[in-house]
Amino acid sequence: MTEKIIVIDEGTTSTRTMLFAADGTPLGSAQREFRQYYPAPGLVEHDAAEIWDATLACTREMIAQARGAAAVAAIGITNQRETIVFWDRKTGEPLAPAIVWQDRRTAADCTALKDAGHEKAVQEKSGLLLDPYFSGSKIGWALKHWAQLEEAGDRLAVGTIESYLVYRLTGGVHVTDASNASRTLLMDINDQNGWDAGLCDLLGVPMRLLPEITGCTATVGTTDPALFGGAIPITGMAGDQQAATIGQACLAPGQTKATFGTGAFILSASGTERPHSNNRLLATVLVQEGDVRSYALEGSVFVAGSLIKWLRDGLGLLASAGESEGLARSIDDNGGVYLVPALTGLGAPHWRPDALGAISGLSFASGKAHVARAALEAQAYQAHDLKSAFAADGVDWAELRIDGGMAANDWMAQDLADMLDLVVERPGFVESTALGAAMLAATGAGIYPDLASATAAMRGTATRFTPALAAAKRKTRLAGWQSALAKVLG
Incomplete structure (x- = not known):
């Protein structure tokens, strides 16, 4: 097989783009660190614009190594989960700091919801616990405390890191995959109905701000040809820990x-x-x-x-x-x-x-x-x-x-x-997260008939x-x- 796969692996401290052969052989890697901001004890933030710039630079480097966009069959994305980004639908530019999964600013809010007896019902629907780790309470907090988000009105879009990157890469496709959506506290994981109105109401998150939920091997769009000299399909997405599980x-x-x-x-x-x-x-x-x-x-x-x-x-x-x-x-x-x-x-x-x-x-x-x-x-x-x-x-x-x-x-x-x-x-190749995203992208691109076949061939x-x-x-x-x-x- 001659198809090459690009994987964008968004970590907590750095962005990395990797180039894979269709059999899982790593062919190249480009990495950029980005800053973590700690405005007060327990608060952790990123600059999403800095993440985008690093992603663009790393991905261009690997596409050049692949000999151009035409040599790339698909892009897969894997990411730090729970980190939440707020951006302008018209420009794609961030409207506020990204609140990182490590951030604990909503600890008191989550405790109040637990004390009010909500955790059992939340766990039954979402599979998660009421903890500031997850995205939902972060979104609710930001909407209450950052005036620029309210001022943005219908221009405001919200999503986890992979959602933000897809939006920027495609020029406006607003989606998230089911694995990342399941980490927000806003999705009922028991059915296919997407976001849960009750969970969204509980955490103060209007559903209109959220992306569409897709499968992890779905073709969600193609990159803007101006970015890489050609359009490349994005065919695989998963949160980093799910991607690593697949990679293993x-x-x-x-x-x-x-x-x-x-x-x-x-x-x-x-x-x-x-x-x-x-x-x-x-x-x-x-x-x-x-x-x-x-x-x-x-x-x-x-x-x-x-x-x-x-x-x-x-x-x-x-x-x-x-x-x-x-x-x-x-x-x-x-x-x-x-x-x-x-x-x-x-x-x-x-x-x-x-x-x-x-x-x-x-x-x-x-x-x-x-x-x-x-x-x-x-x-x-x-x-x-x-x-x-x-x-x-x-x-x-x-x-x-x-x-x-x-x-x-x-x-x-x-x-x-x-x-x-x-x-x-x-x-032997310890970066299972990136490999798992490559397996998803290869499956979504039709290089393998299903994920089981991809894992067997690429591990x-x-x-x-x-x-x-x-x-x-x-x-x-x-x-x-x-x-x-x-x-x-x-």
Whole structure:
């Protein structure tokens, strides 16, 4: 096959465009970082215009490498979920800052809705919990507090990152895919009826502002020929964690992946049966292929790779993110040091937006190696907490497939296997998010007849990490983590 696929992968800290062959072979990559803005504690924003400029530059670079738009069969898009953008329908220009998924400004609003008894009904419809993590409360807050949005009137459009990019790429197509829509708190995931009027009313979001919901392998439009020297169909879209699950070929019920990027997100496929959780996990749309919708059970951890970035940039303890692995290996154990990474609250299974991070067990014998190791160990502890919650919901993991930038750390991958007492598998190409978007785009473009065929053809080899830690040591470490966590939870 000679078809090439462009994937736009919008992360939380950078934009990347990748070029793939039709068999999943990566052919090139261009990346630009963009700023995160922190106007006050708990507030996180992006400049959507900066994201668009970075996207355009990266995509043009990869199209040039492909030898022009005519050589590209399709574009796939995958994105940081829950982040919400407000823009002008006429110009495509942002009208306000984008509110990022990490933002906690609506914590009090969500608590008030929970106290009023709404969470059970919200969870039944949306599969989600009332937490500021999700898009709906962010939209409602912005409409109340940013006057320019009200002044825009019918010119105002709202959507998640992929929706905004499609609008700019096509010159006005306003759509979102079912996987991203299922992360807004505004969609009833139990049926095909789209946005739910009751959920929209509850969160103060007029439905007229929202995009049309499409399937994940639908052809949603073609790019403006002026952008890339030719029109290219956009045929695949999914939120980053769903795309990573697809990229790991976790489509059958019970197959489980964990992506360690800015946060850590674990999804276990449940097939066409919508899962229900009694342990504060999330039910979400994994993928919609045509009219067939598949689901997953999800646990979301807010801080993973961003913790290492904070040790590097915020505290100056690391010269580079990669240094953390060498520091962890340089000492025999954690020296009693534990780091609870609640820098933006705690996600599943605790859902405590008010929680603050903490380092415990420090002494004069502690050094930066202990702190770095504690940061890496925290990933396995958080995964262990989630594994227990999944098991309590009847979804135990047989193995775990990991990906994301942080998964390249061999020490951390082995520590996951040790603490979970489970085989951990890492693909040779760890950017499963981009690969999953390529699989969706290839399916939507007709290169493969269905998504199962695409995953079978495009997924590569993997490395396996097997448990090697004595049960007694595992028990001791977990006890130390639970003690440190209890201090944070209060």
